[in-house]
Amino acid sequence: MTEVIGTRTTSPASTTSPDVAAAAAQFLSPVVIELQALAVNGKQAHWHVRGSNFIGVHELLDTVVDHAQEYADTAAERVVALGLPIDARIQTVAEKTGTTAMPAGFQKSDTMIQAIIGQIDVALAVVNKAVAELGEIDASSQDVAIEIARGLDKDRWFLFAHISE
Ligand SMILES: [Fe+2]
Numbered sequence: 001m002t003e004v005i006g007t008r009t010t011s012p013a014s015t016t017s018p019d020v021a022a023a024a025a026q027f028l029s030p031v032v033i034e035l036q037a038l039a040v041n042g043k044q045a046h047w048h049v050r051g052s053n054f055i056g057v058h059e060l061l062d063t064v065v066d067h068a069q070e071y072a073d074t075a076a077e078r079v080v081a082l083g084l085p086i087d088a089r090i091q092t093v094a095e096k097t098g099t100t101a102m103p104a105g106f107q108k109s110d111t112m113i114q115a116i117i118g119q120i121d122v123a124l125a126v127v128n129k130a131v132a133e134l135g136e137i138d139a140s141s142q143d144v145a146i147e148i149a150r151g152l153d154k155d156r157w158f159l160f161a162h163i164s165e
Contacts, residue, residue: 016138021082024141027130028075030096031148032088034123035072037097038116039065044102045116051108057162064116064155068123071148078144098122113159120156127152 042065049057076086099122102115127149134142 016082020138020141021079021084023134023137024082025079025084025086027126027133028079028141028144029086030126031075031123031130031145032072032079032086033093033096034098034126035068035075035148036088036093037099038119038123039068039072040093041099041102041119042068042116045107045112048106049109049112050106051110053109053162057109057113060158060162061112061116064120064159067151067155071151074144075148078141082141098125110163113163117156117159120152120159124149124152124156 042061046058046061046065049061072088076088079086099119102119103111107115127145130145131142131149134145
């Protein structure tokens with residue numbers, strides 16, 4: 001009885017093998033990093049966008065931020081549920097993100113939308129890699145990645161529709 005309690009204390013997902021947990025962490029950790037970066041940079045865009053259709057773009061950017069935070073939470077908590085930690089400290093996010101710097105200060109809506117689409121594409125690259133790699137390893141972790149991919153595709157479309165002909 002003591003052993004069971006001890007196992008539960010140290011390993012929240014005792015039915016999952018360490019290999020599965022390690023793979024989930026390997027592919028979902030970059031997803032968390034890029035979504036946290038998207039949330040920060042999305043707020044930068046939300047605050048500084050100007051020009052045509054201001055209110056619509058301003059509010060849409062806040063929706064993108066909300067989604068990025070929700071998706072990051074889902075991915076991070078999948079890893080933690082399997083018993084491994086996530087490192088999403090701000091220094092780690094800044095060090096590991098593949099995004100390029102956002103334009104500083106006030107920007108026209110087209111420029112800001114292009115910038116955030118670029119940030120979403122960086123996130124989608126690691127999300128799609130997680131979808132591709134996790135299928136053979138852990139269906140539940142792959143499902144998390146698939147849900148995030150679907151959501152980011154939709155947010156990308158909502159932004160792109162503002163600047164497409
Ligand atoms: Fe706001």
